[in-house]
Amino acid sequence: MELPHTVQAHVQKIKEEIFSPLDPCNFVSPSAYDTAWLAMIPDPRRLERPFFEGCLDWVLNNQNELGFWGESHVREVPTIDSLPATLACMVALKVWNVGTKNIEKGLEFIHANAEKLLTEQCDGCPRWFAIAFPAMVELALAAGLQIAFPDSLKGVVEDIFIKRKRILEMEELVDHYHYPPLISYLEALPPSYNIHEEDILQHLSEDGSLFQSPSATARAFMATGNKGCMIYLESLVQRCGSRVPSTYPVDEELIKLCLVNQIQRLGLAEHFIEEIEDILAHVYGNYMIQESRAMGNIVQTQIYKDSLAFRLLRMQGYCVSPWIFCWFLRHEDILVHIEKNHEYFLSAMFSVYRATDLMFSEENELQEARSFSRKLLETAISSRSTKENLLRSPNFLRVIEHELRLPWLARLDHLEHRMWIEENETNALLTEKVLSYRLSFLHNDALLQLAVESFKFRQAIYKKELEELKRWTKDYGLSDMGFGREKTTYCYFAVATSSSLPYNSETRIIATKSAVLVTVTDDFFDMKGSLDELESLTDAIRIWEGKSLNGHSKVIFNALDNLISDVTRIYFVQQGHDITKDLRDIWYETFVSWMMEAKWSRSRYTPTIDEYLETGMNSISAHTIILPALCLMNPSLPNHMMRPGQYETVTKLLMVSTRLLNDIQSYQKELEDGKINLVLIYLKENPEADIEESIAFIRKILDQKKSELLEHILMDDMGNMPKPCKQLHLCCLKVFQMFFNSTNGFDSETEMLHDINKAIYLPLEVQRSHPLKALPSHNGSKKGRPMTTAQYNRTSKLHGRKSVAMYQIPRTSSGGGYGRRMFVLPKFVLRMI
Template identity: 30%
Template sequence: MFDRIELSVSSYDTAWVAMVPSPNSPQNPCFPGSLQWLLDNQLSDGSWGPPNRDPLLTKDSISSTLACVLALRRWGVGEEQMSNGLQFIRSHFASVSDENQHTPVGFDIIFSGMIEYAKDLNLNLPLRSTDIEALFHKRDLELRSCNRESSKGREAYLAYVSEGIGKHQDWGMVMKYQRKNGSLFNSPSTTAAALAHLQNDGCLCYLQALLEKFGNAVPTIYPFHLYPRLFMVETIESLGIGEHFRKEIRSVLDETYRCWLQGEEEIFLDPATCALAFRILRANGYEVSSEPLTGFAEEHFFSSLGGYLKDSDAVLELFRASEMIIYPDELVLEKQNSWTSHFLKQELSSSSKSADKINKYAVQKVKDALEYPHYASLQRLVYRRNIESYDVDYMRMLKTSYCSSSIDNKNFLRLVVEEFNACQSIYRQELKQLERWVQENRLDKLKFARQKLAYCYFSAAATICSPALSDARISWAKNGVLTTVVDDFFDVGGSEDELLNLIQLVEKHDVETSIHCCSEQVEILFSALHSTITEIGEKAIAWQGRNMTTHVTEIWLDLLRSMLQEAQWSKNKTVPTLDEYMTNGYVSFALGPIILPALYFIGPSLSEDVVRSKEYNLLYKLVSTCGRLLNDINSFKRESMEGKLNAVSLHVIHGTGAVTEDVNKEMKHLIQDRRRELLRLVLQENGSVVPRACKELFWNMSKILHFFYIKDDGFTSNDMITAVNSVLYEPIFLDEH
């Protein structure tokens, strides 16, 4: 599939190639095959361009059709085709001034230039003189606007639309943009226009190579090899079917990495390709520096062609790349994040005014990127958003529209939707199983306890998506429910005797509950803990080859003891130091029983050395620290009113009179640093002993925490209810029309 990506044919660019005279015989075409292609490929309505075009691409078709008519006139062939083409232009000319039409890049300059060229060829166009004058007026306004600017971006733009300037162009300036492959901007039309005026060997070799590869018709951009493949990788991953294409994806990434190391122009001269390559390579564990992105810093980007055109697609890629900060000194990404987010917000506010700058699908992508940063994006929600906004007729626009695809988009989307709904059905079955488990263990009888099963299971299903990982989801959700209940027990539900009794029972593990439990509450809690710990430990045998009951018990005891410490601080009105609080608090935040046992059901073998390793424990500490601080920032006001201490209040107490706002700001910086360190550990391959699939669970939990706390404390948010329904209850229905 990745090897069969096809670029759509550009009638517009093929026409300009066909207009190039032979260097040895100027009265004949240099590429007669391209001229013949134009004669053979006119559409039934008299136009040239993609068949079954969108009505909003009529302006594009008019531009392509006029270019084709000029090529035929240039060589005195195809009278009938010219007549039909001119008739199409005449009958659809109103689209030229239609603001709702998608407008090709440089249209006002190029189309007016083609009208002037038609005059030079003594070709009578069926247009009113007032219409032509209006076009020339728009062209002159744009050129005057360009001339008022002295930026490199403006110069690059004027070079890019050279075919529209023609004999008035400064071709010496244009040739400064020639690339190693001989092209100008990888654009066949610009390169052909230059060759027609200069007979440049590099331009000639580029076009010859292009025709040798594609036959007699050319695409509107070439080479365009890496970006569409990376885009397909991104698409497949973002729709939730990446695991079906692991081998193909790895092949694309290996090829991209080779090109990155070799400094290929296709990557490093194009901001979108460079940003996408950087982001995907880094996310997949390849060692790539952010340094090449300095070439697309704000001042450089807006001095380029893409910057002059305000290419929002490229800026979106740069923004998403800027989120992949994993080192403290990546200032280039910090700055990039700042200016790209500002630009995208401005584009969103003005998007309704411009149909061709940002279409509705692009608008949604920008909104999603700004609203859900990558560190707070849950896979299952990402899949759903991308499925629902998937554009089966995806087109891009340069000087003409184009697409690149190797799949039948409608059938592809249908299969993706079927898989999404099938997984959702599995999730609902698992949730019903968990609901029975809650009832069987009488957890719903504990009046003090919050009932958060749906949220606990949602956090598992939204991130541990594969149907094959049911055991991991069940372990995650059961322990999530139990940690919530135990937290409430230590917080409000249990007496000191009950807390101590529960810990003693877990320490002994196998006891007679009717004798050793001091209350019904303790009996319910211990029975649920005992059976769940035992079940998880024994289930792990099938995955790990050994019983993990002892380790899971240790994890729970660490949590219970840390919760007891907090209860005793509260009872004795002890004010711990911030270090004492955080050393205990990252454990008492209760992620240990949720994440760590689930690791045994992900797939890779986890030896005793791995689970006791420094890396394993640092991953756990980093994500737990993020969670503790996020919770404390968001719950500070409520807990202060209840007389409880947390990281924020302790920082104020032990600090130098800092106000809460300053403390919150400092805490958020600390969260950011820990989150980036966590991501660096997750992506690191050299020297890592924890398997990548297992490390992903720590990162998934970090994303869940940031998602929960992105607006408030999560459990009371309407957005959370919507998210739960999207993942667990509401199937996707395709609009087949």
């Protein structure tokens, strides 16, 4: 089906603006905090002017309407990041005596919102904030800015200063247990910490940076005049312009992985197939030539990146080892650090947990990683301090809860895309540095707009096709049988929304018709037809002659004959082969299995487990639904793979997996109806076992078979079936997992209605940004009583500091690459540093 012109236009525009060429710096949100620090650096040759004038201009021109700089939520609600960022930006403006009105507006924001923002953090102040916020307050006061806090905040501010004091006393400048290390916060460390120039120079990276932090490197340059620091900063500005990121260099590979992830979760992958393949092929090549992963200084980032790469590559069919991201399990010190600081590793652990969804058989390291990450994510959900720390990303906890509550295989792609569109949050990697490392797409609005248009287009198609199917079931009498389940809407909903792949309309229609016929016929065998009627219908299917049939049997036969005629006609036009016999044989095999189960039930015969599974694999009818549909795909399923006895391993694994899923959730109903079920057979063969043990036994088999099935679906070298056909097997598994995840949702008249409405009928509810007034203070008033300078001084004295820090670093006799002139600075700058 041809895409609307609006969708095509959006796709083409995004390809031109994002992918050719793809500039990673355009995908990282600027850090107001780091930009402000570069703006403070004087020109060594013209000390009365800033060296990076563009950064100062950026600060002047990028103040939020509410008066703050820094990160905000979707609706421009400020985060706690905005406090140190706003203070730093005001100091940068004060250094150069510009932006008086900006400073006034920033002070108004601080005074109006500090209480609200700080009290939200009082029980869970992040490490980065405890280091940065006091330092920026001291710096602002040193600059002569009138920073005043309400009396009610005195205790909160004291607690933050006390936490900083504790951090500075307990942590070494660089150790193996804190990421990033203290020295990466150089710009925020007070003079009392007594850092010497040689300490700074010793820890400079080869690129001249201090742990790739622009703000810390700017401070290092102002303290040492080191030429390498300046070369790093100049390179940064030349590469990224005046939009300074919170870390540099930007990890180009991570950016590309996050872009692919964003495109896929918004449901746009079908529009960028070649671009995604090119990116992942490049990433795969890089991972294959690296025998071990270099952990770097930001462990969270490395874990996040490696686990994301593993998931995307494995989903694409690449053969990748779990150890490309499970390496952290071999480092006891890292595990201990993650557990102690779990709130800073939530993005990484979330990515790890999602990667372990793609677990094959005998991958014990993935099971270990899954258990470890799940435990930490569950801890985060129940932790108040974590929830407060995540105010920068308010939807993230809901996403974590969704991930833990509903298994990946139980989710339908179309509904997942809706969730991500409506959440409308950018990729965010929350780390310990002052601002979260946010992969904020400048083109995210374009991607979001395309996602909205694409989702609406799918909904319009789904509505039209569902109405067509309802007419078909009514015309052939299937919706008026007077017994059993009328599940046309359920069946179409499952087929249409289980995948984002660009299947054509015929594929969806045929799969749904097959599912409707399976449901109606299964009910007829279970609850309505006599043994004579069932035998006559089965025999008619064998010879494919329905003239002698009447009543319900006649309705079923005519509808099935119409379905097979449609499939064979379309396939013959496409491929030039007649597959009538193959399709009839599949359906006859299924009727035979239903007939066998009807005889067992009515004779009260209990088969062995092996007998039952041999028949039950066919009677569940998963293959009966998808194999005819696969014939109409491009590339289509080779007709020899449709013949009973010649099914591919992937199809057989799907058949047994769906049977086990059904039996775990349906045993109670089938016990009441007098039907056979694997749970009940196991209990009869093992009288010492109880129902929980029986279910556990079957679930263990199911987990093993699903792991094998997943490997056959995802790995390109497993079997000869075309990849799109294997992907439809995955969709079928997800449908059964969704219907039989925790209850028998397929038999419920109401359980699926909400999801059906969201998938097909209800319009999207996309969050839109809009300006908000200043946040009220914690007690509900607009303004609190300010903390006086004397009160602030008393607070500072509790920590053995003067109220105004002079930020002077002891100097050695060595000079920097720019010579001693660097330190002949304006009086205020000298006071500041």
